[in-house]
Amino acid sequence: MSSNFSFYDKPGFIWLDGQFLPWKDSKLHVLTHALHYGSAVYEGCRAYNGRVFKLNEHIQRLHKSAEFLGYKIPYSVKILNQATKKLLFKNNLQEAYVRPIAWYDVDSLSLGAKAEQVHVAIAAWVWKSYFKLDDKFEKGLKLTWADWVRPAPNMSPYQAKAAGLYVISTLSKRSAEQKEFNDALMLDYRGYIAECTGANVFFVKNGDLHTPIPDCFLNGITRQTIIEIAKKMSINVIERYIKPEEVNDMDEMFLTGTAAEITPVTQIGETKVPIGPISKKIAKAYEILVRNCPCPEK
Numbered sequence: 099m100s101s102n103f104s105f106y107d108k109p110g111f112i113w114l115d116g117q118f119l120p121w122k123d124s125k126l127h128v129l130t131h132a133l134h135y136g137s138a139v140y141e142g143c144r145a146y147n148g149r150v151f152k153l154n155e156h157i158q159r160l161h162k163s164a165e166f167l168g169y170k171i172p173y174s175v176k177i178l179n180q181a182t183k184k185l186l187f188k189n190n191l192q193e194a195y196v197r198p199i200a201w202y203d204v205d206s207l208s209l210g211a212k213a214e215q216v217h218v219a220i221a222a223w224v225w226k227s228y229f230k231l232d233d234k235f236e237k238g239l240k241l242t243w244a245d246w247v248r249p250a251p252n253m254s255p256y257q258a259k260a261a262g263l264y265v266i267s268t269l270s271k272r273s274a275e276q277k278e279f280n281d282a283l284m285l286d287y288r289g290y291i292a293e294c295t296g297a298n299v300f301f302v303k304n305g306d307l308h309t310p311i312p313d314c315f316l317n318g319i320t321r322q323t324i325i326e327i328a329k330k331m332s333i334n335v336i337e338r339y340i341k342p343e344e345v346n347d348m349d350e351m352f353l354t355g356t357a358a359e360i361t362p363v364t365q366i367g368e369t370k371v372p373i374g375p376i377s378k379k380i381a382k383a384y385e386i387l388v389r390n391c392p393c394p395e396k
């Protein structure tokens with residue numbers, strides 16, 4: 099079956115189960131379990147100067163996500179790390195977004211159908227600015243409040259990057275964009291601030307960093323990196339429950355994520371927030387780290 103979407107017909111290769119296939123030939127069956135029930139797990143990584151930042155951590159998380167969903171990825175972390183590096187080389191990519199994804203074949207469409215054969219694909223392409231901002235430190239992001247909330251920990255396997263969990267993110271993001279906001283800030287099931295649709299959130303208040311406790315949403319690799327960076331800079335990091343009305347008293351706010359990187363927020367609903375020096379300092383340190391990180395070969 100052919101498609102007219104140029105996203106499905108790019109030059110270059112996609113790694114699929116050990117082979118480098120031409121981009122347009124990496125296809126799967128319409129009865130794939132993940133297409134119906136959201137059982138794929140995936141990662142989002144970024145390469146800087148030809149090297150993927152924290153590749154090993156991302157591929158380990160891919161393996162863990164599959165375990166949360168009850169299946170095992172048949173390629174070791176080492177093999178997938180090597181495949182990613184070869185893919186970047188083969189596609190001649192230095193600055194790229196990398197998307198590994200795993201799913202499985204079944205012999206029926208029963209919800210509980212056993213994973214008969216697990217597949218992995220890795221695609222990489224240039225995806226410069228996730229938020230389509232020319233200069234993110236000039237304008238910052240406009241956020242609205244999401245209509246959907248992050249469910250309780252016993253309502254979804256929230257530590258997994260599983261395709262099915264992203265339905266409330268895609269609905270919230272699309273609705274925000276339709277209202278001419280860049281993204282939506284999601285509350286959790288208790289009414290505390292959780293995260294954005296695909297990024298974690300930090301606030302600055304009186305020189306300290308405040309960030310929600312990730313007990314019902316993804317504890318992002320970038321979030322963890324920013325906490326380490328802040329501690330090295332002797333910036334106090336406070337992980338706590340944050341009420342939505344507190345945004346009115348915050349000095350700065352920014353989002354963190356592999357795709358989003360460090361992006362300042364200048365508006366949430368009606369509340370305006372300035373772009374401040376701590377966000378800029380942390381973003382600068384992150385940029386230096388991702389571009390110089392020795393990231394040992396594993």
Ligand SMILES: Cc1ncc(COP(=O)(O)O)c(C=O)c1O
Binds near residue numbers: 298321354
């Ligand atoms: C829902 C959600 N939260 C947070 C993040 C940030 O995670 P990371 O920093 O590991 O990219 C992402 C991005 O993958 C995400 O999809």
